Amino acid sequence: MPQTSFHMRNLVIGLTIAAFVALTALPISRAEKYAATQTSKSQKPAGRTQVPDFSGYWGPGPNGPIGGWDLQVLPMTPWGAERYKAARPPFGPKATFEAINDPVQLYCDPPGIPRIYPYPWEFTILQTKDVVYMLFEFTRTWRSIAMDRDHPSDPDATWLGDSVGKYEGDTLVIDTIGFNDKTWLDQAGDPHSDALHLIERVRMVDRETLEIAMTVEDPKAYTKPFSGKRMFKRSTSPMGETICSVSEMHSFQQEIMDPTTTKRPEK
Numbered sequence: 001m002p003q004t005s006f007h008m009r010n011l012v013i014g015l016t017i018a019a020f021v022a023l024t025a026l027p028i029s030r031a032e033k034y035a036a037t038q039t040s041k042s043q044k045p046a047g048r049t050q051v052p053d054f055s056g057y058w059g060p061g062p063n064g065p066i067g068g069w070d071l072q073v074l075p076m077t078p079w080g081a082e083r084y085k086a087a088r089p090p091f092g093p094k095a096t097f098e099a100i101n102d103p104v105q106l107y108c109d110p111p112g113i114p115r116i117y118p119y120p121w122e123f124t125i126l127q128t129k130d131v132v133y134m135l136f137e138f139t140r141t142w143r144s145i146a147m148d149r150d151h152p153s154d155p156d157a158t159w160l161g162d163s164v165g166k167y168e169g170d171t172l173v174i175d176t177i178g179f180n181d182k183t184w185l186d187q188a189g190d191p192h193s194d195a196l197h198l199i200e201r202v203r204m205v206d207r208e209t210l211e212i213a214m215t216v217e218d219p220k221a222y223t224k225p226f227s228g229k230r231m232f233k234r235s236t237s238p239m240g241e242t243i244c245s246v247s248e249m250h251s252f253q254q255e256i257m258d259p260t261t262t263k264r265p266e267k
Contacts, residue, residue, distance in 0.1 A: 052170045054125045054202060057239065058210050061231035066092055066118050067186030068214060068228030074190060080221035083191035092188025097257045102189070103182060105253075108244035110141055110159040112183030113176065113198060114214050117230050122239050132165055132172065137239040145174050152178075157194050159183060174200040185216065193220035208234045 065071055071093055076084060087094075088101045103109040111119065121137040132145040145165040155162040155178030162178035176198045185192050197217040205211050213229040216222065 051127070051167055052172065052204065053127070054172065054204065054210065055127055057122050057124050057235040057237065058232040059122045059235040059237075060120050061209060061233040063118070063230050065228070066188050067114070067190060068117070068230045069216075069226055071186075071188050071190065074226060075223040077219075077221060077223055079193070080191055080218075083221070084189060087184065087189030087191065089184070089187060089189035092186070094189065097260070102184075102187075104244070105249060108139070108246050108249060109182060110139060112179070113143065113160055114200075114216075115184055115186050116141065117212065118187060121242055122235055122237070123232075124239065135239070137242050139242065139244045145172075151175070157181075161196070161198070170203055172202040174198075174202065176200070191221055192216070192218050195220045205231070210234070 074080075086101075088096055088099055090097060090100050090102055090105060100106070104111050110116075116123075116136055116138060119136075119138045123134055123136040126133040126135065128147075130146070130148045132147060134143040134145070136142070141160075143160050143163065145163040147165050149164060151162055151164055157178060157180040159180060159182070161176040163174055163176040165172055165174045167173070177196070179192065179194055179196045179198075181192060181194045181196075183192070184190060195218055199215040199217070201213045203211055203213075210232040211229055212232070213227065215225055215227045217225040
């Protein structure tokens with residue numbers, strides 16, 4: 001065979017093999033890149049944890065004291081003690097049905113946080129990326145917890161305060177300031193001031209049980225912080241209409257409470 005033909009044949013064979021390798025390698029390379037992309041998507045970034053799911057209806061669970069703390073030993077300042085002395089609540093250690101001045105009973109004012117928790121009605125939690133909502137059956141109150149910002153430097157004083165949250169593992173930590181001083185901490189008449197700083201830690205004990213641990217800091221009303229917690233059980237019942245009506249409250253007072261608490265005239 002002439003040498004020119006031999007080189008030509010080798011050149012053709014070489015080009016054929018190179019073309020085959022290039023054609024077969026291209027799909028493999030693309031498949032590998034696609035697989036790598038999907039793998040990276042399925043893996044969570046370092047330092048990220050799965051957000052706990054608190055969604056659903058929650059109702060009263062097994063609980064102790066009204067507020068979740070020992071009502072006998074709250075460390076009140078003189079200001080706080082004076083406010084507590086003036087309170088005439090329908091529940092707690094100094095419960096009375098005479099001349100009550102509970103703002104919820106008298107005026108249907110919002111119960112506020114954390115007082116709303118001990119009421120024997122349900123609430124539901126709705127979680128979004130930027131806001132967590134707590135919707136309460138009692139008085140149709142809804143609360144928003146911002147997950148994408150800090151507190152404003154000078155928040156307005158409101159019934160529910162300014163709440164911001166963050167996730168720490170399986171716990172939602174809620175930090176609230178900016179309260180007015182028109183609500184009570186609980187049904188027993190324990191007061192708070194506009195300096196109230198409430199920290200809540202929300203976690204699931206198990207799939208059917210929710211725990212909310214609370215720490216109260218209020219240097220105007222209390223000499224030191226104190227803590228408590230409340231438990232809630234998962235519910236399958238939808239929330240109903242539970243609206244606070246001033247007219248109904250007054251009717252209940254006049255028709256039920258006054259006749260049973262007013263002393264009968266002596267004969």
